[in-house]
Amino acid sequence: MIELGEIAVKKALELGADEAEAYLIRGKEFNVSLESNDIKLAKSQTRDGIGIRVFKNKSLGFASVNVLSEPKIAEAVSNAVRLAKLTPADKYNQLPMPTPLTKVEGIYDPQAEKIEMDFALDNAVKMLKTVQNFDKRIAVDSGSFDASVYEIGIVNSKGIKLSERGSSFSYVIFGMATDKQEVSCFQYEFDVTHQASEVNVEKVALDFAQKVINSLGAKKWESFKGTVILDPEVVTDLLSVILFSVNANNVQKGMSRFAKSLNQKVAMADLSIEDNGLLKGGNASGSFDREGVARKLIKLIDKGVLNTFLYNSYTANKENRISTGHATGGTREVPYIGPTNLTISPGNKTKDELIKDVRKGILVTRLSCFPNPVSGDFSGVVKGGFRIENGEIGKPVIETMIAGNVFELINQISGISKEQKRIFSFIVPWLKIEDISITSG
């Protein structure tokens, strides 16, 4: 595969590009999906792609194609060069040089190469049956089990030439419960792993089933300002605001509230967040980023102090520093900036201890919400939320909304749990937050 990348780069230079980069992916997947309490469809396919980025007189051009044949690649290269001749120059357009890499472990399971459709079917059936045996009131609306292997490669005219293999098993289940006239809210549960031996569909199915049953019997409550305990999944949703604000491109382009906050306290001293692209077996792990720059461990927020922003080559060039290895994106887009495996450090109380101290509040296990990454404002509908009164978890709530501001919220944390949960590539504890607006319809 890497040879095709070399051909693309060579071709681009022949056509007049000053610098060129080819990013390639080749993958194979088996997938079995569920719908309306039954198997829906079985799917087997391969997926390829190449994305070509060129600079000509410091001007950008990008093209991609999903067919890895020499004529198709040549056509994409010539499209990229054509665009680069038309776009405005930018002196920071410069591809990265090779850097020493640390090989990440645990992202490829050779067993995955031998997997067939039956493996996906067996797991999908097991997931469905586990739920159906748990409680007849649960309806599985949809779900899937996916097994895939892939290889990514990156070649550039500055001497980067890298490839890496990976494997992935991901499974999700989604549905609701029906009890007489009542229909609960949707719930879902999922997991992803690189290792076939770590696949555990029963656990996901049981967690899902328990969540769905718990959400039956939801009632309206009342409007007040109080304490909320946020499930790791909800914390992950709100974290998007922080991630937007530490993205160096948003910082440099005047969209981040953290623009002038580097080395300053932005959150309570209890809050530490790190990003580790080299985490063993991490779902976002890789030895190198989308530009071929080494991944590494970064302390993003250390005891409440903002330590660094996340950079790709372009934003690093602007500040005359080196990229932190956070270029991301597929073959169909110009590389941008994104986090890898993110960890919020655990606290010193258990989740139950956090709940015990709440006089009046809500435990939020899912929040239907699109936080505004610029202002930090959020208001969302509590799904699968529960009353907490005098330290006891009570009835589930419905037609309840919470609102606040993420930048304020990270300064209103009154507790962080010892326990952490893995949500895709994020490892996150439960958070207890004070003074949140709760509105009941």
Next chain:
Amino acid sequence: MFDLLEPLLSEFSGVDYGEIRFHERNQNAIAIRKGELETAKATSYSGAAVRVLSQGGWGFSSTNRIERNELKRTISDAIKAAKVSSAGKKSKEVKLAKANLAKGKFEPKINDPLTNHSFEEKLELVRNTEAKVAKASPLIQSAYVYYNETLDKKYILTTDGARAEIYDSKPEFFILAVASDGKDYVRALEATGTTGGWKDLFSKKSPETMVDRVVERVSKLLKAPYPPGERATVILDPGLVGLISHEAIGHTVEADFVLSGAITKDKINQRVGSELVTMFDSGPEQNAGGTLLVDDEGVLTEKTIIIENGILKSFLHNRETAAKMNVKPTGNARAYEYPDEPLIRMRNTGIEPGKNTLESMIAEIKHGYLLKQAGGGQADANAEFMFQVSEAYRIEDGKVGELLRDVTISGQAFDVLLSVDALSKDFIWDMGWGHCGKGQPAKVDGGGPYLRCQVIIGGRQK
């Protein structure tokens, strides 16, 4: 292409149904932020998908290599997959309803094809627009302008007679502005998207109008207070009426959700809204973002009346769910790109206009809100929906007051529909820049008149 694909239909012998869909997608995009080019790209994504039904099991496979032997191998993989799927299935009774299958060439109405306009011209528009926003006010920290065009070519063939050649053209244009007073940061977005050509894209609002609106709003937002959290009477603009039709009702009437046990399952021919409400989902609309002439099962699309004068009339179907419920398919089976299987998805969803004027609807409100500018939204099995409102104004004693910070709105869909007490005479598709996500993305639109109803506002408590 038919010459290559048609003879392959014989490879489906021994199975109940086979479908070949070739889909070539070309996308071109330009993005400029704070005076710097972030994206200038041309992408091509093409291949053929095969779907097979055999003994109640669906199998699917796809390939990016369009040549005879590879396609034959793909068909054989899909047949194998169907057998695996059948083996794991409880219910082996799967039938496909008779449908109005598409035969021939299909293309939406296009005013001034996008290919008539050069990359340089599009780049110039994005550049000038960004520069105008950036210069408009010292409070503006950053502007982001994005143009994207999606050009599709499809061939769909089925073993029971669909034989369609389909073309599509969907452009989109976005402006985002961020303002700050040094401490607080706010954003405003204006966007438009449609099916058609260059003239269609800017037929509802010109780039100049979009610049003026975004600049005015982002500057005001810095001083805007938070709305209180309460249940209140509100007027929704056409884009939000589209969003409520899509999120609150549309998803709950997708037949796959219905069969799983959504709250609508026993509600056909029952009252679900006020008698003012007639809601539909339509494929063959002109100048709307979700326009679809033929669905990805090769079925000709139609205008499907979901709710008529407040009574639930129809769900949205593919051929399999239509057969299960013994009705006609509605042409709602859609696949995003070639390696995706068709799912039941909406197209352009809206509410028919009424007889009121916006002015009289506002004048009658003692305390409430005028809500504009749709953002994201989500639906739920119990019909509890949420969506974002980017532009909210107070209404006190029949007069529109100050702008408030953006807010999320929620409610129980059928309670909200029952609370509808006025609709304006207007009709606009105004959600065409949006995507719906349900495992796969889909281009959809939503629209309607101005509508008055009751919702919960997720604001601040004192």
